[in-house]
Amino acid sequence: xxxxxxxxxxxxxxxxxxxxxxxxxxxxxxxxxxxxxxxxxxxxxxxxxxxxxxxxxxxxxxxxxxxxxxxxxxxxxxxxxxxxxxxxxxxxxxxxxxxxxxxxxxxxxxxxxxxxxxxxxxxxxxxxxxxxxxxxxxxxxxxxxxxxxxxxxxxxxxxxxxxxxxxxxxxxxxxxxxxxxxxxxxxxxxxxxxxxxxxxxxxxxxxxxxxxxxxxxxxxxxxxxxxxxxxxxxxxxxxxxxxxxxxxxxxxxxxxxxxxxxxxxxxxxxxxxxxxxxxxxxxxxxxxxxxxxxxxxxxxxxxxxxxxxxxxxxxxxxxxxxxxxxxxxxxxxxxxxxxxxxxxxxxxxxxxxxxxxxxxxxxxxxxxxxxxxxxxxxxxxxxxxxxxxxxxxxxxxxxxxxxxxxxxxxxxxxxxxxxxxxxxxxxxxxxxxxxxxxxxxxxxxxxxxxxxxxxxxxxxxxxxxx
Amino acid sequence: xxxxxxxxxxxxxxxxxxxxxxxxxxxxxxxxxxxxxxxxxxxxxxxxxxxxxxxxxxxxxxxxxxxxxxxxxxxxxxxxxxxxxxxxxxxxxxxxxxxxxxxxxxxxxxxxxxxxxxxxxxxxxxxxxxxxxxxxxxxxxxxxxxxxxxxxxxxxxxxxxxxxxxxxxxxxxxxxxxxxxxxxxxxxxxxxxx
Numbered sequence: 263x264x265x266x267x268x269x270x271x272x273x274x275x276x277x278x279x280x281x282x283x284x285x286x287x288x289x290x291x292x293x294x295x296x297x298x299x300x301x302x303x304x305x306x307x308x309x310x311x312x313x314x315x316x317x318x319x320x321x322x323x324x325x326x327x328x329x330x331x332x333x334x335x336x337x338x339x340x341x342x343x344x345x346x347x348x349x350x351x352x353x354x355x356x357x358x359x360x361x362x363x364x365x366x367x368x369x370x371x372x373x374x375x376x377x378x379x380x381x382x383x384x385x386x387x388x389x390x391x392x393x394x395x396x397x398x399x400x401x402x403x404x405x406x407x408x409x410x411x412x413x414x415x416x417x418x419x420x421x422x423x424x425x426x427x428x429x430x431x432x433x434x435x436x437x438x439x440x441x442x443x444x445x446x447x448x449x450x451x452x453x454x455x456x457x458x459x460x461x462x463x464x465x466x467x468x469x470x471x472x473x474x475x476x477x478x479x480x481x482x483x484x485x486x487x488x489x490x491x492x493x494x495x496x497x498x499x500x501x502x503x504x505x506x507x508x509x510x511x512x513x514x515x516x517x518x519x520x521x522x523x524x525x526x527x528x529x530x531x532x533x534x535x536x537x538x539x540x541x542x543x544x545x546x547x548x549x550x551x552x553x554x555x556x557x558x559x560x561x562x563x564x565x566x567x568x569x570x571x572x573x574x575x576x577x578x579x580x581x582x583x584x585x586x587x588x589x590x591x592x593x594x595x596x597x598x599x600x601x602x603x604x605x606x607x608x609x610x611x612x613x614x615x616x617x618x619x620x621x622x623x624x625x626x627x628x629x630x631x632x633x634x635x636x637x638x639x640x641x642x643x644x645x646x647x648x649x650x651x652x653x654x655x656x657x658x659x660x661x662x663x664x665x666x667x668x669x670x671x672x673x674x675x676x677x678x679x680x681x682x683x684x685x686x687x688x689x690x691x692x693x694x695x696x697x698x699x700x701x702x703x704x705x706x707x708x709x710x711x712x713x714x715x716x717x718x719x720x721x722x723x724x725x726x727x728x
Numbered sequence: 729x730x731x732x733x734x735x736x737x738x739x740x741x742x743x744x745x746x747x748x749x750x751x752x753x754x755x756x757x758x759x760x761x762x763x764x765x766x767x768x769x770x771x772x773x774x775x776x777x778x779x780x781x782x783x784x785x786x787x788x789x790x791x792x793x794x795x796x797x798x799x800x801x802x803x804x805x806x807x808x809x810x811x812x813x814x815x816x817x818x819x820x821x822x823x824x825x826x827x828x829x830x831x832x833x834x835x836x837x838x839x840x841x842x843x844x845x846x847x848x849x850x851x852x853x854x855x856x857x858x859x860x861x862x863x864x865x866x867x868x869x870x871x872x873x874x875x876x877x878x879x880x881x882x883x884x885x886x887x888x889x890x891x892x893x894x895x896x897x898x899x900x901x902x903x904x905x906x907x908x909x910x911x912x913x914x915x916x917x918x919x920x921x922x
Contacts, residue, residue: 277917278910283892286910288917298812300761309904314911326759340759347761391811391835407813407839408763409902417907419914423890425834455746456805459833489808491834555746555808578803579745672810674755681778693750693809695773 264530266427267496268462271402271527275385277419284421290384292318292414293370294357296348297325297674298389302412303351313355315418320379321352321359324369328676329637329664332362341675355415368640368666371395371608375479376642378508382497382524387414391486392608392690397494398478399501400527402462404492425491426460426536429529431467434543439724441618442477443610443688443707445469446484447549447559449541454575455557459489461537464529469543470495475504476614483609484690487556496528548723550595551692551705553583558692560595562710562722568592586694587702588682595720600704602685603628603661603715604697606637607671610688610708613646619661619712620652622723628660629718635677636661637669661715673698686714730844731900735826736868736879738797740789742771743859747802748809749836753818755810766814767821794863801828801858801867806847807836816843826869828876830855841893842902848876854885871898 265273277286299321306313313319326341336342345362352359360366366373371392374380382400387393389411396403406420413420432445450457463485470478478495485493502521505511512520547561558576560566567573568591572580584591589598605611605619616638628634636656638644644666647653656663670677671689673696679685681700688711689696692703704720713723757769775790777783784791800819806829807815816839819827825845830852832840840847848869850858858867858878866879871894877884889897896902907914 274921277914280892283890286907286914288914288921297758301763301813304762305904311908325755344759344761389811389813391809405811405835407811407816407835407842409813409839409842409904413904413907416904417911417914418918419907419910421892421903421907455808456831456833459805459808459831486809489805489833555748576746582744672750672755674758691748691750691809693748695754696750699754699756699773699779 264532264534266529266533266535267400267464267494267527268402268427271383271385272424274383284423286419287385287422288419289387289414290318291320291379291386293374293386293388293393294319294321294411295325295370295390296323296344298408299351299411300344300347301408302415303355305412306415311416313357313415316356318418319357320374321348321357322367322370322373323348323361325668325672326675327362327667329667329669332665338676365641368643369608369611369668371483372611372639372643375399375475376508376640378505378511381505381520382501382527387420392483394485394490394493395479395483395608397482397485397492398475400494400497400524402492402494405486425462427464428458428461428537428539429464429466429535430539430541432465432469432541432543433467434469436469436543436546439548439709439727440546441707441709442473442480444546444549445543446481447551447556447705448546450484450487450557451549451559452541453488453539454573455487455555456489456575457557458485461490463488463490463493465493465495466529471498474614475500476612479612480609484556487690497524548707548710550710550720552587552589552595553580554586554692554694556690556692556705558583559705562596562720564595566591566593566595596722598720599684600632600686600714600719601683602679603632603634603711604637604670604685604687604689605708605711606635606639606669607689608639609690611637611639611643613643615688615708616643616647616652619708620655622709622712623659623661623716624655626659626716628715632715632718634661634715635664635670637664638666640666670697672696673701686711686720729900729902732825732844732846732871732897734868734870735798736866737799738864739799739801739828739858739867740795740797741859742789742800742802745803746805746808749807749812749815750809752807752815753812758812758814763817764821766818767823770818770822798824799826799828799867799869800824801855804829804831804852804855806832808833811835813839813843816840816845820845828855828858841897844897844900846871846897848887850876850885850887854883857883
């Protein structure tokens with residue numbers, strides 16, 4: 263019988279299925295961080311049990327860490343206590359921790375792939391919704407709550423019901439100035455922030471195949487913003503080339519064996535999907551969000567929808583969203599003044615993102631009155647940027663290169679956008695207060711964010727490209 | 729986990745769609761290492777102006793004295809966004825045992841069930857009928873029968889829940905107990921796949 267990529271991996275991980283209930287699903291890799299793990303460790307300790315397979319767990323500190331002066335103790339007491347609890351818990355349970363100061367530290371969804379821990383065919387979980395990122399390698403990867411973190415600690419398994427399957431096909435060639443972030447914001451604008459709830463989504467088509475691994479990760483990262491259980495892309499030569507030689511990648515004969523297995527991971531020609539979506543890559547222009555959920559996006563040359571023109575899903579929330587954002591129905595988004603530029607987060611903080619920004623801003627300067635933060639996704643990305651001299655380009659442009667962490671994506675650590683200020687951000691969520699209480703977020707690609715940094719207003723980057 | 733069978737209660741209506749978990753509990757309140765005490769910051773930035781507890785927003789239902797009860801009723805796509813279980817903890821800690829909406833995000837649904845909070849998914853029409861009721865109206869949620877009723881009018885709707893989760897909630901069992909009882913099968917599975 264023809265099977266989808268999802269089904270092939272799912273079936274290999276089902277330990278057993280409860281009658282009229284969920285399956286016991288085996289988890290290959292479990293990433294943890296300081297925010298969603300402490301209560302799970304406490305739960306284990308209360309039950310008097312140990313982590314079942316500590317060698318399959320990898321930890322880092324990312325959400326709460328400062329992005330300046332990381333060599334100093336964390337100033338904020340509660341943040342420091344959470345990071346210290348992680349250190350203590352990992353030591354007690356024999357879990358590898360890439361904490362502050364470690365050369366592998368970084369955002370959990372950046373370090374997993376760059377260390378070669380994330381591999382095709384795996385089941386991967388983390389107490390973080392953007393775990394969907396790892397699906398870019400052809401794995402089933404999804405975010406879980408803290409009770410589920412405790413379940414995986416206790417048994418290396420989760421109880422999961424099989425989701426429905428959706429395939430989103432993106433065919434054709436992208437226009438100049440349009441990158442993977444624009445693809446995913448475009449899909450979101452078409453299917454809405456709940457359009458894939460209950461589904462595992464496979465991204466396919468020629469436009470997806472042509473993307474680098476970093477670009478594929480950006481797309482899978484935001485599959486949760488459509489509500490999807492997970493997002494995934496079948497592995498191919500691009501995937502194998504990315505993994506080969508990384509620290510935890512298979513070596514020698516084991517490598518050849520693994521690649522042969524990974525080559526079987528694709529959806530068969532007649533594999534059934536509950537829903538298929540078709541997207542024309544050539545129709546996509548640089549995207550920007552105007553509202554307070556990631557489905558509220560438009561092409562940069564378009565005007566903000568009105569109650570009459572908006573889709574049904576977002577109609578009831580439009581007035582509230584625009585009141586929060588201080589924007590008007592029917593107005594152009596191009597030319598909107600911005601105060602902050604944030605280039606970072608698990609969506610767009612990889613070396614390719616930084617290179618993209620650097621190649622655009624080389625020789626240019628940021629606009630007066632705009633603050634620009636570049637936050638690399640990991641210590642390794644930071645080191646690579648410095649080695650390539652990208653840090654100098656940023657410095658000359660007046661951009662501040664900070665240290666790795668989740669930073670201004672989520673208004674939890676010290677990096678927050680002040681109330682009422684506009685921030686063009688390469689992160690994944692424009693929810694009310696996401697970047698700080700009262701902060702106004704406009705999501706965009708690194709290229710569109712860089713263009714706004716230079717002009718001080720929302721800009722169509724295509725007009726600035728040669 | 730506290731068992732749940734039947735809840736008869738008034739309800740608090742938050743008639744807003746796409747309520748994400750950042751609204752339910754903003755990230756700056758996720759720094760605790762225990763599960764308790766999140767209720768005071770439930771919907772923090774919708775309850776207060778400028779994060780100032782002396783400046784309550786009079787128009788937000790949690791601040792309106794006429795609304796009370798163990799049932800939260802909210803617009804569709806409730807609990808989207810971040811996986812933070814703190815959202816479910818905050819709802820429970822505040823005193824809600826049931827959330828009614830016409831659509832729930834996946835991760836929130838699981839998190840709620842894992843903490844003894846029952847997500848009741850109703851039709852859009854039934855949800856609108858609830859929002860039209862006055863503040864003294866009681867709802868009855870019967871988990872055994874899988875029904876939700878508007879007591880004053882007698883209108884009733886069936887809701888879905890998988891039978892495993894239903895049993896867990898009726899008895900106050902959690903998944904960890906179940907998974908631990910399957911350790912032998914899990915170890916056999918590990919040996920066979922190598």
